Amino acid sequence: MTKLRILLSQRFPALASRDFSIFWVGHLFSLIGTSMQSTALPLLAYRISGRPFDLGLIGFATTLPTFFLALPGGVLIEHVDKRKAIIFLQIVMMLDTFVLAFLALSGVIQIWQIVVTSLILGTASAFEITARQAMLIELTGREALPNAIALQSTAFNLSRVLGPALVAPILLLSSRNGEGWIFLLNGISYAAIIIGLFFVHAKYKAPVSPRTRPIMEEFREGTQYLVKNSSVGLIIVIAATIGIFAMPITQQLPVVSKDLLGQIGDTKSVVDLRNSLLYTAQGVGALTAAFSIAMNNTARWRGLRLILGEAAFILGMIAIPFSRSLWPTLIIIALMGWGAVTQLATMNTLIQLQVPDNLRGRVFSIYLWALQGVAPFGSLLIGWMTQELSLSRTALICGVISLAIIGGIQVFQPKVRQVTVADGLT
Template identity: 30%
Template sequence: MTTQHQVYGAPLVTRPWRARRLRLPRQHAEVDPTAELAAPEIGEPAAPSIEVARTTRLSETFRALRHRNYRLFYTGQAISLTGTWMQTVAQSWLVIELTDSKAALGIVTTLQFLPITIFVLPAGVIADRVNKRDLILATRALAMVQALLLAVLVAAGSVELWHVYVLALVLGVSNAFEQPTRQAMVVEMVGKDDLINAVALNSGLFNGARLVGPSVAGVLIAVAGTEAAFAINAVSFIPSILALTMMDLSELKISDRVAPARANPLRELREGLSFVKRTPAALMIIIIAAFLGTFGYNFITVLPLVARYVLQGDSVDLGFLTAALGLGAFLSALVIAGQRRATRSQLFVGGALFALLLGAVALSESFYLSMLFLFLTGVANIIFAATSNTSLQLATPDHLRGRVMALYMLLIAGSTPIGASLTGFMAEVLGVQVTIGLLAAACLFGVAVGFLYYITHREQIEATAHASAIVATAP
């Protein structure tokens, strides 16, 4: 038998030994060690370069932007949402300046979201019938006029509380028709393969604007007054409107959509609700969203109360608290955007952490500790929100998506009148911290109910949620 010394030293060796010794170095030299880094999700070899690997990772995170229509939409939204968050802070602070009332702050938030409660389900039916781009254009124009009127009233020194109430209602009507339509249009811009990425990027954009807008608004209000924030918001709608008009509607991905014959609107509405009721995977998401939307997503009311009555702060402090929440959500969204999987573990963990961290905000009396808890609350919020939104859309047939997402928006935003009024009046009676603690407990209870439903309906959920659990990769 040939020894190891003879194998390395002899000019001729047997084939088995030559194959074993010579093939391995040659393979090692030809395969780039960064190939798996370049495309870990897809599993295909990438160009042999660390720089290319980094570029691939970055392109995965922002892959939805390769669609021209979505790029236009995203750019317009980036500018408009910053102005919207500036107005959100300005409106809350204006009400506090006019009334110094916790209940009044809850009422104005209730009025702003009440039209969503009333109109969002019919808006979903309309969204499934009409050109979504044109409907969004109309709602953006209405919101721009509303912001401009607020700016003029405040600048003229003639603003009264009832003005704010009425204009909050007008903005609510705009949002009631815009939100479900926008949610349903995203998949038409990017397709199902890139939907989770687009939803996460939208969440990152929303919360990136929450990071910038309130911080700027807090300083701007202190220097130039609330009217400056309202005016800037009005102007910020112009780029968004222009971007929508530049879209190429022929590129929308609606070829798979089934277009049934027109029916009675109430019958179409019942069709969407019936789908959710008989689809366990969708119903599970709706259960948790109902609790978190009603009791947890009341930051427009909660944060001004925390800033003013717990931390004894001013508009600048409110801006930074809101920005901390936005920063956590923004960074979380960037991580989620790089994924191609929306899992149920993310749904439950995100929801539970959101509730627990909201409870931590209730206990904190330190400004910096409150900022930290709000940052982490933002992280947990996006884990839940991006996962629930994507899973629900992918589990829904194209021709029902507007109606199903309208129900989702009803629970996430349309339930705010209940939560905001409850928060305002409970804060008057029980105090701000006790109120937030009780709201956090209600959120945790909702996650527990959703998890119990999952345990008792596991097989049905697995059977109806396969498409929502894993996003298919391109071949």
């Protein structure tokens, strides 16, 4: 056991930290439950209303709080105990999930109730994500931080494989209200990370300083850093493009399952199984990316990795309209999953390594705002376009727009790639 632990610590230095290991395991179990809910919820909503716009509306409600709260949240998180903040926010999300489970199991759930619970979940997440990302360096130290980020991504994407895979048999075995049981299991899964955090100690935590300046003054300090460090600013522009035109397309996977790949005579079980396969394929691609980054996250490859991740996701979007059978579509979705994680994990690492400790919460909150804060409007836009134009046309149009913006940055502003060499870490 000792030799195995030494071997793991050499390959995955973040796991040498007892505190990070406890946190990582608890978070993995919680993420599996979250992934199960993320798979079942759009399917339930689409079955209730049959409108692609409602899928976009739910995505809008989930991410809208980030638009308003991510920026001030980044300032506030720097002045509180991050571990205690995460515990509180995880409890809020757990209670919200139990309410959703009760509504689904009682058979009275409606679209507006899904939107409201999604809004509450998004509000807690707007603070929790920033606090969790800022806490990583407190558990591992700066040297092991890139590996900690990669392992976090691995946990998230392992859950995206296991979660959808568990959803299919639950729905098939449940004669009715199967989604409600999935939501209940997700609520229970929050206990893993909440309990784990009570046993975690932030070994590298800097003293929490009381807030003595107005929020806007502290936030302005973060924006001034971005103006001076244009390479990080360009990464945030890329994140905003992804948040508006690219990532929301994945919320339409139930439309791919039912409409784009639908066959005459399809039963509910067939559609549910196909939907789970699509989410599983996305998770397999994402997990492959996360694990490869965790195994090798040296600075010299980060620029190339960023380009490849962007290309895989955008070209996958453009390819969706031309696929009308299941297996080619699964390959496309898997490549998009790989591309999404590759680019997001790389951008996350670049930002966290570049930014000084005293600005990390603020700058990361700006990145989160660019990626997820603008996403509500992307969700509504893509939901409306899918309903009015069809998913095929929407994916093609948004893919071309993303290619033009992000491709232009990569061609005319190569400094966004050179930042990987500037950090000096391997």
